[in-house]
Amino acid sequence: ADRSLPTAVDVVIVGAGFAGMYLLHRFRGMGMSALVFEAGTDVGGTWYWNRYPGARVDVESLSYSYSFDPDLEQEFEWRERYPTQPEILAYARHVADRFDLRRDIVFRTRITAAHWDADDARWTVRTEHENAVTAQYLVMASGCLSASKLPEIPGIDTFKGETHHTAHWPHDGVDFTDKRVGLIGTGSSGVQSIPVIAAQADELTVFQRTPAYSLPARNRALRTAEITDMKANYRAWRQAQKESGFGVPTPTATRSALEVSDAERSAIFEQAWESGSLVNLLTSFNDISTSQEANDTAKRWIHDKIMSIVKDPQTAQDLCPDYPVGTKRPCLDTDYYETYNQDHVHLVNLQREPLIEVTERGIRTAAREYEFDIIVYATGFDAMTGALTNVDIRGRDGVSLKETWQAGPRTYLGLGSAGFPNLFMITGPGSPSVLSNMVVSIEQHVDWVTDAIAHLRAQGLTTMEATPEAQDAWVDHVNEIASHTLYPRANSWYMGANVPGKARVFMPYAAGVGEYRKVCDRVAADGYDGFVLSA
Numbered sequence: 001a002d003r004s005l006p007t008a009v010d011v012v013i014v015g016a017g018f019a020g021m022y023l024l025h026r027f028r029g030m031g032m033s034a035l036v037f038e039a040g041t042d043v044g045g046t047w048y049w050n051r052y053p054g055a056r057v058d059v060e061s062l063s064y065s066y067s068f069d070p071d072l073e074q075e076f077e078w079r080e081r082y083p084t085q086p087e088i089l090a091y092a093r094h095v096a097d098r099f100d101l102r103r104d105i106v107f108r109t110r111i112t113a114a115h116w117d118a119d120d121a122r123w124t125v126r127t128e129h130e131n132a133v134t135a136q137y138l139v140m141a142s143g144c145l146s147a148s149k150l151p152e153i154p155g156i157d158t159f160k161g162e163t164h165h166t167a168h169w170p171h172d173g174v175d176f177t178d179k180r181v182g183l184i185g186t187g188s189s190g191v192q193s194i195p196v197i198a199a200q201a202d203e204l205t206v207f208q209r210t211p212a213y214s215l216p217a218r219n220r221a222l223r224t225a226e227i228t229d230m231k232a233n234y235r236a237w238r239q240a241q242k243e244s245g246f247g248v249p250t251p252t253a254t255r256s257a258l259e260v261s262d263a264e265r266s267a268i269f270e271q272a273w274e275s276g277s278l279v280n281l282l283t284s285f286n287d288i289s290t291s292q293e294a295n296d297t298a299k300r301w302i303h304d305k306i307m308s309i310v311k312d313p314q315t316a317q318d319l320c321p322d323y324p325v326g327t328k329r330p331c332l333d334t335d336y337y338e339t340y341n342q343d344h345v346h347l348v349n350l351q352r353e354p355l356i357e358v359t360e361r362g363i364r365t366a367a368r369e370y371e372f373d374i375i376v377y378a379t380g381f382d383a384m385t386g387a388l389t390n391v392d393i394r395g396r397d398g399v400s401l402k403e404t405w406q407a408g409p410r411t412y413l414g415l416g417s418a419g420f421p422n423l424f425m426i427t428g429p430g431s432p433s434v435l436s437n438m439v440v441s442i443e444q445h446v447d448w449v450t451d452a453i454a455h456l457r458a459q460g461l462t463t464m465e466a467t468p469e470a471q472d473a474w475v476d477h478v479n480e481i482a483s484h485t486l487y488p489r490a491n492s493w494y495m496g497a498n499v500p501g502k503a504r505v506f507m508p509y510a511a512g513v514g515e516y517r518k519v520c521d522r523v524a525a526d527g528y529d530g531f532v533l534s535a
């Protein structure tokens with residue numbers, strides 16, 4: 001145990017990603033003592049861990065950045081439209097330096113348990129190194145896509161070559177030169193890394209369970225003029241972000257995909273495809289995410305694109321998804337589909353050729369054994385709940401969060417959960433989080449939570465807890481909103497479908513960040529309606 005750590009603070013924050021860093025900054029500004037625990041050796045969260053080749057954000061840099069400090073906005077220079085992982089990590093490190101954050105962050109330290117003590121009205125937080133710290137408030141800023149997941153296939157430990165998960169990439173990189181590489185998973189991590197690995201490897205075989213919809217990113221260096229322009233207009237832009245659906249300002253579509261001619265519809269899809277923006281595609285018409293028929297037009301159009309790019313007809317067909325566009329997170333890529341035209345790149349469709357096991361030499365499917373030097377797992381995360389339920393969180397009367405959420409997460413606003421006083425979640429299940437520009441959602445949550453705690457302190461109150469009634473109503477509302485969309489029609493990680501045994505419920509709030517913000521603001525204005533505040 002580390003004896004230099006304090007044994008009691010006002011707030012414990014779990015995670016030093018974008019959420020944890022901003023929380024620390026805000027709590028300090030309120031004169032509170034806060035301690036951050038971080039498993040990694042540095043700040044950055046997602047951008048610290050996911051160092052796989054080709055890793056980039058799919059939201060433009062000038063939008064995917066903090067808005068809370070105008071000087072920070074003015075001084076940081078983004079270089080690319082869609083920055084790479086090293087560039088975003090450099091930004092996180094810059095923020096940590098600028099606000100002197102590291103002195104209150106305990107690195108290399110995972111939280112194992114957090115138990116509520118009703119008598120003291122405090123949380124006792126335990127670390128993997130046997131330290132215990134008590135805190136009045138506990139804020140889980142541990143990420144939505146941070147509990148990584150290996151595939152459930154036998155023999156994973158038997159492979160004699162190198163293995164890497166995209167979310168645990170070695171800091172000094174992986175050399176694929178002259179190597180035969182097998183890669184499992186075609187979500188964003190797979191789609192981004194496949195072209196880069198293919199450029200180096202001798203042979204690349206991709207194992208695909210479900211194809212992704214992917215749009216060419218059209219990434220490029222930012223022009224000086226556009227940076228200057230953005231810096232001059234940041235305030236208006238930030239306001240538009242806050243009011244938007246996805247946290248990225250876009251004109252509202254007014255027409256149905258079904259009310260225009262085929263030629264006009266194609267031209268509009270082509271424009272979205274050329275723009276390199278996922279949001280442009282998803283908002284090209286007003287019914288892409290709600291009408292199966294409208295969505296089918298987008299689906300067919302993208303299928304035609306894939307068929308026109310990929311030369312081998314079977315491979316092309318295997319790459320065409322059959323679920324509605326946007327119901328699994330779409331990807332932004334650089335040369336993804338084109339990569340399959342290279343002779344040394346092969347696609348194995350696991351729906352036709354099921355995966356049997358990992359062997360000493362490689363991967364065996366129902367058809368044959370493939371031999372590899374390196375296996376890359378781009379198999380994703382136990383999304384939204386994994387990082388919360390991996391910690392033994394116990395609220396009032398010793399009730400376990402994990403057990404309480406067995407049939408699916410239950411939160412009020414995605415910010416708190418009944419039975420867990422003074423526990424707050426940043427971008428928790430039941431909030432828009434993963435359906436949005438994450439930085440916009442993070443800042444809104446951090447502002448809301450820190451304002452709520454400031455309110456408690458100003459009123460001489462000490463605890464805050466969601467009521468079961470407010471929570472039930474919120475869970476129903478989240479489901480109700482989802483039921484008007486096509487989201488529940490895909491086996492996605494939004495639905496918990498990628499983790500065997502996980503409850504199938506649509507976890508994010510799909511009404512958009514602008515609508516959600518209004519609800520949160522109203523709750524606060526009504527004296528934190530739906531929460532019990534007490535002394």
Ligand code: NA7
Binds near residue numbers: 151187188380
């Ligand atoms: P994702 O999007 O969850 O992708 C994981 C991929 O791995 C996906 O294609 C999965 O297929 C596949 N997978 C997972 N388990 C298996 C098994 N057991 N067998 C075969 N294939 C499997 O994670 P990413 O890291 O790519 O991206 C996460 C998010 O980060 C992304 O959405 C962006 O928001 C940024 P499946 O689709 O489950 O059939």
